Amino acid sequence: MNYMENENLLPAIWAGMECTISRTHDDFHDQLACGGYYTNDYLDHVLQLNPKAVRFPILWERHEPVQGAAIDWTWARSQLNKLREQGVAPIVGLLHHGSGPAFTDLADPSFPGLLAEYAGRVAQAFPWVQYWSPVNEPLTTARFSGLYGHWYPHKKNDRDFLKMLINQAKAIVLSMAAIREISPEAKLIQTEDLAKTYSSPALRYQASFENNRRWLSLDLLCGKLTEKHPLYNYFIDNGISAADLRFFQDNPCAPAIIGANYYITSERYLATDLANYPVHTHGGNGQHAYADVEAIRVPIKQANGPRVLLQELWNRYQLPIALTEVHLHCSREEQLRWFKYLFDVAAELRNSGVDIQAVTAWAVLGSFGWDQLLTCKSMNYESGAFDISAGYCRITALGTFIKNLPLKSDAYEPLLAMPGWWQRPSRFFKYHNEPLLSNAADIRPLLILGKRGTLGRAFFHICNRRNIHQVSLSRQEADVCEDLSALLKFYKPWAVINATGYVDVDAAEDDPSACENLNTAAVVKLASACQRLNIPLVNF
Template sequence: MEPTPTPAPLELWGGVECTVNRVGDRFHDQLVASGHHHRPGDIDAIADLGVRVVRYPVLWERTERSPGCHDFAWPDRRLALLRARGLTPIVGLVHHGSGPRHTDLLDPEFPRLLAGFAGAVARRYPWVELYTPVNEPLTTARFSGLYGHWYPHHRSDASFCRALVNQCLATQAAMREIRRVHPGARLVHTEDLGAVLATPALLYQAQFENERRFLSHDLLCGRVDREHPMYAYLRGSGIADDDLAVLRDHPPPDLLGANHYITSVRFLDDRLEHYPHLPAGGNGRHRYVDVEAVRVCDDGMPWAYELLHEPRRPLPAPRRRHRGPPRLRRRRADPLVRRAVAGGGALPGHRDRRPRGHCVVAVRRLRLALPRDRGDRSIRARRLRRARRHPAPHRARALPRRPRRRTRGSPPGPGRARLVAPGVAPALPAGAGPSPPQRLLSGPHRRGRPARSVNPCAYSSPAAPATSAAWSWRSSWPPATRSQ
């Protein structure tokens, strides 16, 4: 009997928050806002953390100021420093952007233009092997073509689908040009790893969005054919079958990266009276708000481990984790953990995009240590002990702080109860665990905080079938993958 091969040790990867996106006629540059543009010493600090692979920008918007005219002075210096310190770059070309001023995500020439720039980058740095031509194309398409926040500020399914397909076509065209220079170049495709929860009335919308979240993966992997659940949606939004056929005829990504944030899990709620401070949207059938599930679900949310092991689609381990409990209970032999875990997606820190933006503290120390199966209490105790010893919170006290956000409900005050979650437990698997009120309120009471439910009647027996149907999509998960 042959011995089982020992899995390769996990690598520790990192990255630099390098978004350059356009709002109106203004470009917002995170490299300048965070100060990394002026601090070459950050590369030495990153190397000292033990990181060996770094996502690093050679961004189209910063390099090509006019068509065909490139200024590689800044990336020349930085990539030379990375190479001198033994760091392997994953070169990114577009990061939540829409290209220079002479193009945008809806431009039919966008794929060809990005491919031309990618070829110029490959000829300039023929030793670079890993590329991410477009970061998180589905997220960028939502914010630019569906929500209207970023340029070109459209709000329609047709614009969203065109922006998404254009980015996927551009990714394939860029890799084709890069491989003409470096045949062994590899595509690292990244996308947000999240999920959508909802009240029973909005179950149909949550099911649609949970299917749509995999669309960029499926397009680049050539999975979107006539049998795909999103095929009719794409064709109805004006995407030609020829475009989908082109995407099916190219090789898939060499590595998939899942970016999981604390706000990646969303909650759709049609009870607008609970959110007087939030603008409501809609889909033509219902009006509702889209909020971060972490703000309204006190416990039982699906975290990265559960999302990675969803039977709907196998995905790789998350490459980036932002604030919040990761709940990654897996061993090194987990088949989904193939290459690496990223300890930080914004190692030098970053700022939000408001005029007087708040900053996020840079990473000071990283340690790659997956927890062993010793129980939640042991893991939580170790985290707390490490947090008390960590110097970063003490150094950060002089930095501007955002006022602490409350969960929705009545303002805090003497005798006021803390509102934990709406009247339906959105993340509770049907038929599992204690009754919803007990499960929902047990966390705050364990920590000695008062809590109340908005609508206890929602848990009564007449609502039980609706609640069970609303969250039946989670009941298919294996018991080992549920948060305990």
């Protein structure tokens, strides 16, 4: 049975748990253990989103910590069987930003064969699984482990970076071969960061290098890294043999679906004018000193953004694509806007002929420590479609929105109609006059009553910070002791916050009737008016 066929006009919805088992020096950190996933069965909650597929981890470090030891498949089997019973396709991942168990690492020459042996054992346990991602984001992992030194084995040079990239790519080829010995119809879904670099004129050579580098993992797997490749000599000059590169030409392992992971930081801008950018962004390449910043924070004249990058990906490989990680750590409104933004981009491209299969609600249970790139022992939590921070699983506004896709939700429309922070002029390091993408006058507002009070002012500032279109009125503009039906019909708010109230305790004792009138009778009158017009009311 092919669970993944998608002949609909819109991309399918997939889901995935952030599941990294990261290693810094000798410390392993398991995202799912941190979130209590192994002891709390959250999969039933994830399935509420009605995903067509779920990226599911059976990670090497957890299941084979000791080489060759017997593996307990109890937990994995119960989870996979649940997916199978619901007709949801599992996409099984074996290594997610990890370096493998303690008996190996990314630079170990034995690494590819060892992962392939483990892949074969997983396939024997679950021969019915059709979709596999043996290694998540091999290029990104090689950069963070071999070029930047953030993750184990903490190297910082091109030679180790390329060695780790080659090892992971070879591990994917050998793992898929081992899996296909058990399940000949097994398909590879290869994930990678969807990145691009832009620059000031003096750094175009560096941007060009990085823009060739961004394709390396997929070029290797597709057998495209030949002597004509612009970075072929980069490999040779850093100790990678021609035989190592020829292996991929002789054993191409093109993905059935390319998994593109696009984040707000995926596109970068390199600038030589260091004074205009924060000190922590300063670096260089030995030839130039420059700032490396998020491209979204610079007014770039070149075409950019996920639509451009996905089109480039399609043009280069002509293979089906899925957005396999869609997540933003921000307010609930911005999370909603980000998911809708990328879903709409994917839908538009699909309708134009680009084979975009799915959009994935990633970090569906939230994630730990990514604000520090998993380099610190203190792991801050950020929620996703669900929030598990309190020890139980609570669906968030984002989860409710995804659950109802592709249906339009009027409840969220006033929030979704406002541009995300990545679309507003305030995002730039230096002010840049840029037209807004929406006209607030056409959007139903949130109505705040009592704008001069402490509570009303607080809501006003919160709405401005989170770009929630609001109208704030004072008691002189809207006296809650009067019938406000006409005012509500005029503004047509999607909700009302009543921040008015008699808060002077001493005065209330001297004039209890005035206090009762404002805090009780007026609220009843306002609630009745809101009820008649089907407008939600929040009162304090």
